[in-house]
Amino acid sequence: MPTSFDEQVIEEFRANEGRVGGPFEGGDLLLLTTTGARSGTERTTPLGYVRHGDALLLVGSNLGGPHHPAWYHDLLAHPVVRVEVGTRTFQALAVPAEGARRDELFAHAVRQAPGYGDYQARTTRTLPVVVLERAEPDGWEPRPVVTLADKLMEVHTWLRGQLRQVRAEADAHFAARAAHQGPGEPPAPGLGLQIRQRCLAFCQALEFHHVSEDDHLFPGIARHHPRLTATFDRLREEHRTIARVQGELAALLDGIGIADPQRFRTELDAMSKELNAHLDYEEETILPLLADVPWPPVPPARPAEATG
Structure with missing residues (x-):
């Protein structure tokens, strides 16, 4: 039996092809699995995301709290993450945006989900914006593997x-x-x-x-x-x-x-x-x-x- 709110959401997400109820109902939700920066163990977190062209954006809002969320510290230490969206699971390279690009992407996220602007107003820290990119190098094409x-x-x-x-x-x-x-x-x-x-x-x-x-x-x-x-x-x-x-x-x-x-x-x-x-x-x-x-x-x- 799930013992926490996140575990309940994760179980519901996987049982219903990425659809959940409650506060996430109707929203864009994914599961992000990171490797602990200190522990080295995997942990899965349900997170809202914003699409920007072909890319997926995550905002480290932590509900406007004073510290970056744990998953953000994890991906700085271990950049390759596992992402579940709907019925699809894939590896991604997590890259925090910097400078003017971060500001541009954050403005886009706020236009799509105004709540991020409210979270930024609650804290003096700059909310990080993370771009989930292909983990494979450019030009990578998988080939048959039989041996x-x-x-x-x-x-x-x-x-x-x-x-x-x-x-x-x-x-x-x-x-x-x-x-x-x-x-x-x-x-x-x-x-x-x-x-x-x-x-x-x-x-x-x-x-x-x-x-x-x-x-x-x-x-x-x-x-x-x-x-x-x-x-x-x-x-x-x-x-x-x-x-x-x-x-x-x-x-x-x-x-x-x-x-x-x-x-x-x-x-x-x-x-x-x-x-x-x-x-x-x-x-x-x-x-x-x-x-x-x-x-x-x-x-x-x-x-x-x-x-x-």
């Missing part, structure tokens, strides 16, 4: 695409800064957090991928191919090298708005070079061993029941 080799290539292709997009967004950000003349905010506001969120999502996905390989994939293959021990040792060492460069890049992102363009690009180039060489080597040595392993894994056959 473990296919699955590994899917992950590698996603990582390479994310890295290319981070670089493109960083170049656009620094170009706008260089072209800006005079006081005030440079054109193309919002790219600072855009880059931070996408790069953080990339780094977290890469870390999860490497931990999964080190703890599960590599030991499983090594049991059947002991001659590859040196190969796996090299791959693990490369994981540690990439993690170090990744950590340095993440530290730079905290100050992307004032980061030195040349230093940022140098770190990003170092990470790109290390990562692509690592992925190339892994594909050369590991993919042939996985080409005949079905994905998803085939469950073991159940023993036949004895007949009398």
Whole structure:
């Protein structure tokens, strides 16, 4: 049995294809699942949203309270979120809007749902506006996955695409800064957090991928191919090298708005070079061993029941 108001709303939402009654009846409601900034555990929150073209906007109103809601702090720490709208569930990249873009989007939200203006009037903090964007990099097209080799290539292709997009967004950000003349905010506001969120999502996905390989994939293959021990040792060492460069890049992102363009690009180039060489080597040595392993894994056959 649900024990809180949110749990009741979530249960009703999922049981009725996204439709609920009570204070949310007739409104645009979604379920946002975030990863706790400190706990690392998932939590689901029902939230009103506003459409802006193809994008979905969330406003961190917290009913006009003095502090940002917990889900906002969560998505700053873990940018990839799960979204449920109606009967559809998908992953999204949560990017808080900045500067003039935030003001424009907030004005749009207030036109669609005037209550947000009332919440802003109750507090001195600026209500954040979060844009839910595609989690996949530009140009991403899913391909059939029938073997473990296919699955590994899917992950590698996603990582390479994310890295290319981070670089493109960083170049656009620094170009706008260089072209800006005079006081005030440079054109193309919002790219600072855009880059931070996408790069953080990339780094977290890469870390999860490497931990999964080190703890599960590599030991499983090594049991059947002991001659590859040196190969796996090299791959693990490369994981540690990439993690170090990744950590340095993440530290730079905290100050992307004032980061030195040349230093940022140098770190990003170092990470790109290390990562692509690592992925190339892994594909050369590991993919042939996985080409005949079905994905998803085939469950073991159940023993036949004895007949009398």
